[in-house]
Amino acid sequence: MPSERTAMSPAGASGLLLVVLLGLMGVELHAATGGFALGEWLRPLAGPTGTGEWLLALTWWPRLVTALIAGAGLAIAGVLMQQVLRNPLASPTTLGVAGGANLALMAASLFAPGLMLVGSEWVALAGGAAAMGLVFLLSWRQALSPLVVVLAGLVVNLYLGALAMVLLLFNQETLQGLLIWGAGSLAQDGWHDAAFLLPRLAVGLVAAWLLLRPLRVLELDDASGRSLGVNLAGLRLAALGAAVFLTGTVVSVVGLIGFIGLAAPNIARLLGAERLGARLFWAPIIGALLLAVTDLLLQSASAWLPTLIPTGAMTAALGAPLLLWLIPRLRLEVAPPTLGETGWPRAGRPERRLMWIAAALVPATLLALFSGHVAGQWTWWSGASPVWEWRLPRMLAAAGAGILLAVAGTLLQRLTGNPMASPEVLGISGGVAIFLLLGIVLLPAVSLPLLVLLGVAGALVALVVLITLNARSGFLPERLLLTGVAITALAEAVRALVLAGSDPRGQQIVAWLSGSTYFVGTAEAFVVLGFGVLAALAVLVLSRWLDLLPLGAPVSRALGVPVGGGRLAVLGVSAVLTAAATLVIGPLSFVGLLAPHMARLLGLSRARDHLLGAALIGAVLMILADWIGRQIQFPHEIPAGLVASLIGGTYFLWALRRL
Amino acid sequence: MLAACLCLFVPVHAAPGEAPRVATLDWTVAETLIALDARLVGLAQVDGYQSWVAEPSVPETVLDLGLRAQPNLEQLVGLSPDRIALSPMFASLVPRLKTVAPVTTFDLYGPDVETWPAIRRVTRELGAFAGRERQAEALINDSEARLAHLAQLLPADTPPLIVVQFMDARHVRVFGENGLYHAVLGRLGLENGWTGETNRWGFSLVGLESLAGLEGRLVVVRPYPVGVPRALGESALWKRLVEQSQGEVLELDPVWSFGALPSATRFAEQLVEAIDAE
Numbered sequence: 001m002p003s004e005r006t007a008m009s010p011a012g013a014s015g016l017l018l019v020v021l022l023g024l025m026g027v028e029l030h031a032a033t034g035g036f037a038l039g040e041w042l043r044p045l046a047g048p049t050g051t052g053e054w055l056l057a058l059t060w061w062p063r064l065v066t067a068l069i070a071g072a073g074l075a076i077a078g079v080l081m082q083q084v085l086r087n088p089l090a091s092p093t094t095l096g097v098a099g100g101a102n103l104a105l106m107a108a109s110l111f112a113p114g115l116m117l118v119g120s121e122w123v124a125l126a127g128g129a130a131a132m133g134l135v136f137l138l139s140w141r142q143a144l145s146p147l148v149v150v151l152a153g154l155v156v157n158l159y160l161g162a163l164a165m166v167l168l169l170f171n172q173e174t175l176q177g178l179l180i181w182g183a184g185s186l187a188q189d190g191w192h193d194a195a196f197l198l199p200r201l202a203v204g205l206v207a208a209w210l211l212l213r214p215l216r217v218l219e220l221d222d223a224s225g226r227s228l229g230v231n232l233a234g235l236r237l238a239a240l241g242a243a244v245f246l247t248g249t250v251v252s253v254v255g256l257i258g259f260i261g262l263a264a265p266n267i268a269r270l271l272g273a274e275r276l277g278a279r280l281f282w283a284p285i286i287g288a289l290l291l292a293v294t295d296l297l298l299q300s301a302s303a304w305l306p307t308l309i310p311t312g313a314m315t316a317a318l319g320a321p322l323l324l325w326l327i328p329r330l331r332l333e334v335a336p337p338t339l340g341e342t343g344w345p346r347a348g349r350p351e352r353r354l355m356w357i358a359a360a361l362v363p364a365t366l367l368a369l370f371s372g373h374v375a376g377q378w379t380w381w382s383g384a385s386p387v388w389e390w391r392l393p394r395m396l397a398a399a400g401a402g403i404l405l406a407v408a409g410t411l412l413q414r415l416t417g418n419p420m421a422s423p424e425v426l427g428i429s430g431g432v433a434i435f436l437l438l439g440i441v442l443l444p445a446v447s448l449p450l451l452v453l454l455g456v457a458g459a460l461v462a463l464v465v466l467i468t469l470n471a472r473s474g475f476l477p478e479r480l481l482l483t484g485v486a487i488t489a490l491a492e493a494v495r496a497l498v499l500a501g502s503d504p505r506g507q508q509i510v511a512w513l514s515g516s517t518y519f520v521g522t523a524e525a526f527v528v529l530g531f532g533v534l535a536a537l538a539v540l541v542l543s544r545w546l547d548l549l550p551l552g553a554p555v556s557r558a559l560g561v562p563v564g565g566g567r568l569a570v571l572g573v574s575a576v577l578t579a580a581a582t583l584v585i586g587p588l589s590f591v592g593l594l595a596p597h598m599a600r601l602l603g604l605s606r607a608r609d610h611l612l613g614a615a616l617i618g619a620v621l622m623i624l625a626d627w628i629g630r631q632i633q634f635p636h637e638i639p640a641g642l643v644a645s646l647i648g649g650t651y652f653l654w655a656l657r658r659l
Numbered sequence: 660m661l662a663a664c665l666c667l668f669v670p671v672h673a674a675p676g677e678a679p680r681v682a683t684l685d686w687t688v689a690e691t692l693i694a695l696d697a698r699l700v701g702l703a704q705v706d707g708y709q710s711w712v713a714e715p716s717v718p719e720t721v722l723d724l725g726l727r728a729q730p731n732l733e734q735l736v737g738l739s740p741d742r743i744a745l746s747p748m749f750a751s752l753v754p755r756l757k758t759v760a761p762v763t764t765f766d767l768y769g770p771d772v773e774t775w776p777a778i779r780r781v782t783r784e785l786g787a788f789a790g791r792e793r794q795a796e797a798l799i800n801d802s803e804a805r806l807a808h809l810a811q812l813l814p815a816d817t818p819p820l821i822v823v824q825f826m827d828a829r830h831v832r833v834f835g836e837n838g839l840y841h842a843v844l845g846r847l848g849l850e851n852g853w854t855g856e857t858n859r860w861g862f863s864l865v866g867l868e869s870l871a872g873l874e875g876r877l878v879v880v881r882p883y884p885v886g887v888p889r890a891l892g893e894s895a896l897w898k899r900l901v902e903q904s905q906g907e908v909l910e911l912d913p914v915w916s917f918g919a920l921p922s923a924t925r926f927a928e929q930l931v932e933a934i935d936a937e
Contacts, residue, residue, distance in 0.1 A: 051871050051872035051903075052872075054871070054899055055868055055871050055872075058868075058895050058896045058899060059866075059868040059871075059896060109884070109885050113885040113886075116885045116886045117885070117886055117889065120886065169726065169728075170726075173707065173711055174884075176826050176884075177825075177826040177827035177830070177884045177887075178827075180826055180827055180830050180864075181827060185829070185830065185866070187829045187830065187866035187867070187868065188829070188896075189828070189829050189867055189868075189894040189895060189896035189897060190893070190894055190895030190896055191895070192893060192895075307858065307863070307864055308830070308864045308865060308866070372733065373733065373734070374733075374737065390732050390733055390736060391733075447750060447751065451751065500864075501864060502826060502832060502862075502864040503858075504748065504860055504917060505748055507726070507727055507728045508727075508728045508748065508749075508751070510728070511726065511728035511729050512728075516729060518729045518732075518755070519751070519755060521754075521755075630731075630733075634725075634731070634734075635722075635723050635724060635725035635730075635731040635734045636704075636725040636726050636731070637725055637726060637729050637731055639729070
């Protein structure tokens with residue numbers, strides 16, 4: 001909902017977009033046919049003669065029409081999702097549909113190619129629906145509160161993304177085509193896509209209009225809705241079903257198109273289309289025009305571009321800044337932090353618990369150093385064998401990174417009072433990933449120190465963005481997390497663009513992004529571990545603030561905590577810790593989410609115990625993740641970051657009932 | 660490239676009379692070493708090599724080193740090769756690997772590199788590296804003689820060829836300047852129908868529509884991704900491209916697109932056989 005009125009109306013904006021679209025069309029069509037009139041431009045459709053004309057007939061016109069249909073379909077899906085969830089940030093991408101469809105297609109083409117022959121759209125649809133179901137499960141306890149839904153969507157996206165990365169690491173050559181799909185290319189080879197999509201769009205549109213009147217009831221609260229005799233659960237299911245159907249059909253044909261489903265409904269709303277009927281009318285028009293214009297611009301720029309730039313990832317990349325701009329203008333219903341101090345166990349003697357966790361480090365360390373493959377044979381104890389020298393730096397680095405992330409995660413979870421906050425969610429890891437990706441692709445040969453430099457720069461840029469965008473709201477936790485969501489989305493778009501380029505270095509890129517202790521030498525490993533231990537001890541100074549901040553701003557202020565400054569300090573510290581850890585084990589890991597959570601479950605409720613417990617658990621988890629990654633597919637090594645996110649994600653699903 | 664040349668002047672001492680035991684991560688280097696009958700002891704992603712490079716096949720004595728991007732160091736140390744061969748793609752691994760054995764980088768593909776002379780140079784360098792100088796000369800001579808022979812088998816009126824590999828039903832890699840196929844076409848006296856830009860590996864990822872209006876005959880290098888042959892059956896654009904092709908579309912068995920002499924010869928043989936089959 002807008003906090004300010006803009007000068008332009010939805011009709012005005014659509015008119016403007018239409019003029020731009022017609023202008024671009026005119027330029028291209030004139031160049032292709034030499035004509036100026038619509039009759040001349042359409043004539044190739046009836047009977048193309050030269051190459052230029054049948055290109056118009058078989059690719060250009062179908063592509064334009066497909067873009068319009070796809071844009072409209074995604075926009076309707078977005079409106080429906082946003083209405084049902086009363087959440088302006090709901091969209092096919094943020095709810096995990098895209099990530100689910102992607103993973104399902106990858107898995108199917110590797111393990112059950114027969115399914116792809118039956119129909120890839122069904123595979124995509126099933127994957128997308130399952131992922132969205134998972135997001136709902138995760139946020140059910142929180143009554144699908146907007147922020148929780150978006151965060152759950154992000155976590156599910158990251159988890160499915162990690163699984164997709166493992167598949168990609170081993171099958172880069174085979175999955176190349178799906179990477180193009182994942183970046184959403186609108187290239188057409190005839191009219192069959194448009195013919196496939198149009199009736200389905202019509203079905204979706206009719207369903208949406210039929211649901212229009214009952215859906216308006218959802219703007220009231222549930223009790224009044226029920227008193228009007230509306231079957232709320234059935235209504236929600238029907239509307240979401242229509243939304244997933246629309247998304248699934250569009251995505252299965254043209255690939256992942258980011259952000260149109262999020263942006264179009266929000267633009268319509270910000271321009272004054274507040275009523276559901278008005279939004280259902282204007283959002284598809286805006287979505288269609290937006291996608292078509294972006295696509296035409298990319299097509300005309302493609303002559304100067306070094307490689308194929310698929311439209312879907314481009315809209316996602318452009319959409320991220322839009323989301324950043326949108327966040328301060330949204331009025332989110334923020335539920336009071338229900339997870340503050342209730343619902344968690346509380347240990348009577350936290351010191352004893354901490355001792356037990358510390359004791360677990362011993363077997364983990366021994367395992368990591370002394371068991372593994374020697375000369376192709378697996379042994380529990382390789383004793384005096386020299387191999388353990390190769391294992392020591394990895395074990396130390398894993399422990400150090402685990403501590404860093406766990407501490408950063410604890411800080412963030414206490415700062416935001418949200419158990420789904422984590423360094424990944426804050427976008428620092430995303431910033432590092434963007435810079436590393438661009439470095440690997442744009443520079444001919446990248447040395448290790450250069451990559452480290454790039455990573456630090458990326459972390460700093462992300463931090464600056466976070467601070468500048470949130471300074472005005474006094475670092476309000478919800479806004480912070482949403483800024484992180486936008487940066488992470490941008491990182492995913494950049495990744496999709498880079499991988500779609502069919503670069504033979506793809507596997508290296510994936511390996512870097514998966515986060516591995518592989519490249520760490522002994523000296524660096526000691527530095528990481530030392531930094532981690534020092535950081536864990538140093539942040540204990542913040543314990544008092546961290547005990548008070550989750551109680552909310554008024555309480556904290558009354559007890560003498562400088563709320564704005566305190567939040568900034570905690571944020572800054574966790575950003576630095578995250579950057580350091582990301583450089584070692586990459587942007588993909590759930591340790592920062594997981595370790596604080598487990599510490600809390602073990603009853604470590606005071607900030608001091610929580611921090612120490614999380615740090616120890618983080619170290620144990622990463623050591624084990626690194627060790628498992630080295631054993632499970634020997635001699636192929638699965639990066640520790642990926643193993644950690646798979647373990648973390650699985651735990652997360654298991655721990656649903658806690659959230 | 661400079662680095663690669665410099666390295667070669669530093670002799671690595673192996674036991675006299677005995678060729679050094681070598682390991683590599685790069686499939687292009689590997690196919691050359693196998694063709695030279697070098698003492699290859701370790702290779703990364705052997706199963707990937709078997710399905711994407713296929714020929715010459717990996718001897719059974721070669722140990723799998725794991726992923727190319729992150730070879731298993733413990734496995735490599737256990738193997739203790741005398742030398743390791745890499746390509747510039749693996750530059751970030753050099754500091755790690757050179758603690759195991761001396762590392763030499765062989766630079767084959769790159770912007771503004773003339774592919775055929777580069778293949779010849781790299782083959783010689785690998786010969787010196789693996790103690791197989793004589794075999795390297797023989798491989799170069801045999802391959803060039805074979806290509807020259809194949810060139811004579813071609814009909815004089817062979818149209819330009821447009822070599823593509825499908826990524827999905829609407830996108831192909833089209834091979835041109837800087838690439839292996841382009842170099843082979845040149846040796847065979849054939850013209851490449853794709854004169855557009857290519858990347859440092861000699862291909863360009865394009866939508867099918869970019870092939871419209873090109874003069875020449877289409878050559879498809881298999882494998883097709885799952886479902887693509889069926890999708891092409893329904894594609895009006897592909898139908899039109901097939902009509903436009905100067906002669907029936909040729910299909911070749913998989914050949915490593917970024918290979919060296921063995922892949923070059925295999926590609927040439929398949930191509931000439933397919934053209935002459937008519």
